Amino acid sequence: MGVEASIGRAPRRRRNKVRDADATRDEILLAATEEFAEKGLFGARVEEIAARTATSKHMIYYYFGSKDGLYSAVLERAYEGFRSAENAVDYDLLEPVEALRLLVGNTFDVHLANPDTIRILMSENLDNARHAKAMDHSGQRHLVLTKTKRILDRGVAEGLFRSDIDALTFHLLISAFSFFFVGNRHTFGTVFAIDMTDKDFVERQREELITTMLCRCRA
Numbered sequence: 632m633g634v635e636a637s638i639g640r641a642p643r644r645r646r647n648k649v650r651d652a653d654a655t656r657d658e659i660l661l662a663a664t665e666e667f668a669e670k671g672l673f674g675a676r677v678e679e680i681a682a683r684t685a686t687s688k689h690m691i692y693y694y695f696g697s698k699d700g701l702y703s704a705v706l707e708r709a710y711e712g713f714r715s716a717e718n719a720v721d722y723d724l725l726e727p728v729e730a731l732r733l734l735v736g737n738t739f740d741v742h743l744a745n746p747d748t749i750r751i752l753m754s755e756n757l758d759n760a761r762h763a764k765a766m767d768h769s770g771q772r773h774l775v776l777t778k779t780k781r782i783l784d785r786g787v788a789e790g791l792f793r794s795d796i797d798a799l800t801f802h803l804l805i806s807a808f809s810f811f812f813v814g815n816r817h818t819f820g821t822v823f824a825i826d827m828t829d830k831d832f833v834e835r836q837r838e839e840l841i842t843t844m845l846c847r848c849r850a
Contacts, residue, residue: 656694658684663705668747671754672702703762706755709748714771716741722778727786731848734782735805735841742809743833749813775802783848792848801844808840 662683666675677698681688695701720737722730742749755763779798786792811819816827826832 659691660705660708663701664747667705668750706762722782727782727791730782732841735844738805739809739837739840742813746813753814793850796848
């Protein structure tokens with residue numbers, strides 16, 4: 632009886648430890664995202680990240696090895712967030728025009744909802760994508776371009792879209808607008824005396840992006 636009970640409890644304890652470790656790792660990554668977004672890789676301090684959590688500097692090094700390792704994990708998590716959002720919708724279930732509208736709108740929304748990620752990506756660009764170059768982006772690249780191309784191809788087949796629209800260029804255009812809108816909202820808003828967080832203004836720009844991209848694609 633005692634042996635059976637102990638055997639039954641051991642896997643449960645291991646599962647609880649795994650859950651605890653995952654929760655701790657997620658807590659550290661969330662705090663690190665805020666710290667790196669505010670101060671960049673070189674300005675961020677591991678001590679400050681530990682202070683934002685119920686962990687310690689030693690525990691952060693245990694999980695991630697170094698500040699560079701932690702930053703890489705934050706960056707990878709940011710890319711995973713974009714991948715998850717892009718994979719959340721089955722665009723094949725929608726007719727091409729509606730699918731394209733949703734794809735453009737979702738891309739804008741994901742950028743808008745993740746300003747810390749945008750700031751980290753801006754910092755990574757200033758560092759010549761040093762950490763991003765060490766990552767495998769083939770999955771994200773394939774997912775984004777395949778989904779976009781399938782929508783465009785279906786639209787072409789139905790006589791709705793032009794046949795000369797390149798999926799990569801299409802993605803570049805909507806990403807550029809969305810990234811700029813979030814990443815430059817403070818400077819752009821200051822120069823042009825616009826509140827770029829105003830809900831009505833944001834919605835108008837979102838719709839303008841969708842309309843512009845649809846007009847670009849229509850046959």
